[in-house]
Amino acid sequence: MATKNDFFRTVKLSELLITTKGRKPANVGDRSSVREIPYIDIKAFENNEITSYCSPENAVLCNETDVLMVWDGSRSGLVGMGIYGALGSTLVAISIPFILPQYIYYFLLSKFDELNNNTRGMGIPHIDPVYLGEIDFPITSVSNQEILYSKIDQLYNLIDDGFTKTEKALAQISILWSLRITEALSGKLTKNWRDSNSQGKPLPVDIISINNQLEETLPVLPSDWRYVKLSSVIESISYGTSKKCTYEPQETGVIRIPNIVNGEICDNDLKFANFTEKEKDKYSLKEDDILIIRSNGSLNLVGACARVKSKDTGYLFAGYLLRLRINLELVNPSYLKYALESPLLRKQIERIAKSSSGVNNINAEEIRSLIIPICSIEEQLVIVNELENIKYNLEAQQVQLRNLLEKSELTKKEIVKDAFSIGFKEMEVVGDELEDYITDIKLKKEKMLVAKKKNRSKKPRAGKMNNDRSLLDILKDAGKTLTVKELFANSKYNNEISSETVEAFYLELKELSNNKDIAIEEIRDGNTKIEDVITFRG
Numbered sequence: 001m002a003t004k005n006d007f008f009r010t011v012k013l014s015e016l017l018i019t020t021k022g023r024k025p026a027n028v029g030d031r032s033s034v035r036e037i038p039y040i041d042i043k044a045f046e047n048n049e050i051t052s053y054c055s056p057e058n059a060v061l062c063n064e065t066d067v068l069m070v071w072d073g074s075r076s077g078l079v080g081m082g083i084y085g086a087l088g089s090t091l092v093a094i095s096i097p098f099i100l101p102q103y104i105y106y107f108l109l110s111k112f113d114e115l116n117n118n119t120r121g122m123g124i125p126h127i128d129p130v131y132l133g134e135i136d137f138p139i140t141s142v143s144n145q146e147i148l149y150s151k152i153d154q155l156y157n158l159i160d161d162g163f164t165k166t167e168k169a170l171a172q173i174s175i176l177w178s179l180r181i182t183e184a185l186s187g188k189l190t191k192n193w194r195d196s197n198s199q200g201k202p203l204p205v206d207i208i209s210i211n212n213q214l215e216e217t218l219p220v221l222p223s224d225w226r227y228v229k230l231s232s233v234i235e236s237i238s239y240g241t242s243k244k245c246t247y248e249p250q251e252t253g254v255i256r257i258p259n260i261v262n263g264e265i266c267d268n269d270l271k272f273a274n275f276t277e278k279e280k281d282k283y284s285l286k287e288d289d290i291l292i293i294r295s296n297g298s299l300n301l302v303g304a305c306a307r308v309k310s311k312d313t314g315y316l317f318a319g320y321l322l323r324l325r326i327n328l329e330l331v332n333p334s335y336l337k338y339a340l341e342s343p344l345l346r347k348q349i350e351r352i353a354k355s356s357s358g359v360n361n362i363n364a365e366e367i368r369s370l371i372i373p374i375c376s377i378e379e380q381l382v383i384v385n386e387l388e389n390i391k392y393n394l395e396a397q398q399v400q401l402r403n404l405l406e407k408s409e410l411t412k413k414e415i416v417k418d419a420f421s422i423g424f425k426e427m428e429v430v431g432d433e434l435e436d437y438i439t440d441i442k443l444k445k446e447k448m449l450v451a452k453k454k455n456r457s458k459k460p461r462a463g464k465m466n467n468d469r470s471l472l473d474i475l476k477d478a479g480k481t482l483t484v485k486e487l488f489a490n491s492k493y494n495n496e497i498s499s500e501t502v503e504a505f506y507l508e509l510k511e512l513s514n515n516k517d518i519a520i521e522e523i524r525d526g527n528t529k530i531e532d533v534i535t536f537r538g
Contacts, residue, residue: 007423008140009434014133016096016441018448021071022062022087025054037061038085042070045080045091059086060093067094067105071127077115079108092127096137097444098437103145106152110416111135120506122485130506138420139438144427151424155415159408166404173394173401180390181342184383185373187222193382194222203330203376218371219344225375231368233331234324239294239364240317241283245271252280256318257293260304263337265291265312275316283316283323288333290324291317292340295361302360303349305340307333322364335380338387339372468492471505471512475536484509484532 028039031053038044039052045068062068066082072090079094081101087093096104108115115132119125140148183189203226218227245254250272258269275283285291289308296302317323326333339345348370353360375383474490475482488494493505512518517538 006429007144007427008138008420009430009438010136010138011438012133013135013137016099016137016139016445017133018095018097018445018452019129020060020062020087020093022060022089022091022093023058024089025058025086027055027057028052029054038083039088040068040083040085040091041088042073042075042090044083044085045070045088046075046078048083050085054086056086061085062087062093065101067101067108068092069094069108069127072121072124074125075116076119076125076127077108077112079105079112081105097441097448098142099139099441100142100145100149102149102153106149106416107137107420110413110420128506129502130510133507139434139441140423141428141430141434141437144423144430147424147426148419151426152415152419156412159411163405163408166401166408170398170401173398177391177394178343180387181338182219182344184387185339185342185344186219187225187373187375189386190375190379190382191222193379194224197378203374221373222375225373227371228374229368230324230370230372233336233372233374234326234368236323236325237364237367238282238323238325240319240321240323241273241275241279242319243273243275243279245273245318247271250274253315254318255285255291255312255315255321257296257301257320260291260293260306260321263304263306263341265306265308265315267312267315270315280316285313285315285317285323286325287313288326288328290326290333290336290340292322292324292367293320294322294363294367295320295359297359299350299354299360302353302362303340303346305337307337322367324367329377331374332377332380332384334384334388336372338384340370345370345372471508472515472518472536475518475534476538478536481533481535484534487534 022040025039027035029035029052034055035053037054037056037059038050039054040050040062041052044050061084062082063084064082068080068082068087069092070076070078070090071092082093094104094108095101114135115127118128118131120128180189187194203224221227241254243254245256251274253267253270253272255265255267256269256271259266285308287308287310290305291308292303292305293301324336326336340349349362352366353362355361469477469492471487471491474487478490482490487509488505491505493501512534513520517536519535519537521533521535523533
């Protein structure tokens, strides 16, 4: 069995890597005759959505063969193949001489979690160039590089194909559930039951049907069903408490919007407050009440509901919820919950609640006016049992499919990890010639950096100190403790900021940390590291 040394030789990335930090050009905006170059910001990089353009002045250009990495922000370490355009200020173009970019891309892709969890900086995280440079990069022949990235491509395509099919299957489950609820609320699901059960109690005569003209616009119901307004089957509808609640445990828990989850009341994220006996009575919950979200920025959450169970009756409910107290002689609470989740009711709710202001609302009177199909209590119970069984089976399928999606992502990570550690059987064993290849890479890097330095402007930025003092001398002269940020600001590396100068700063800082006269201390807020401070003790 081949070992890592049969296919690879490892070299620190700092000895190989060339990075070019992007910058935001001065002239960025909508596309025009002078702004024709796509500006590659984080949105363009992640979603391939170009929203801004720039002129060529001051632009750092990248192309489709570059490997790009997010250098700053929460997505630091994320990599992708390049796009033609001007490289944005939070991105870096990465290359290694004579190494195929696709090979570099897949290797760095395997290091995302590692890089993202070891960033530098307060507030906004940044890639730690020292940490990046210390990573061992596995070098192999160009032919092996082609084999490796081609095999990864093939395996990823197979996984992506399965991923797409699984996502489609999940979407089909949602569609199937909507169809089953629609069938249930139109009497189709219980047709056989009605044919063999004629002893069901008829609907009370005091239930007022909607007018015939309106009913003509709705799906046809069985002869012993009716369309009624929701007000016909509820005893009351009430708004919740507006009292301020906190996470500090107090006398009474309060159900809020986050506690309405998938048709159930979830008390994992509970807030509390103290209430008078009168308030407790006013905002109390009884088993079989229905709670409805009445206001939210997400339209699909308005009207979302949950049935109150016996375990929930010790709680009160908050102001963005409505409590429906239902007439149990006319409607089964689970039947009403399913009705409110059905396409027929969702269409009504979203039409009423939709707002251009960003906050969607439905009030008590509008809830009362909703039109629902109703049948005998006996048939409602049959419908509820049928839907519970269907829902159970569909949810079991959803769990299996979601597990497959999670496994596909884990499988991708395992593929790249194994590829760069044990290789593929199709690869050729490498010999001593690889040492010459590594030497050529290092020499080419040095030549490219020299050429890059010559092309770069030597003029220091206005307002920046231009000195050649070492970091040790700066600390000695300061005579006080400095933060890393202050030390960088007073150093020569601040004359012209780039990924190379930042990397050089941290390399010198790393050497400085070995000096017995230097004390480096972490400033923390609880478990969170705020910054490092450095003191010369000599």
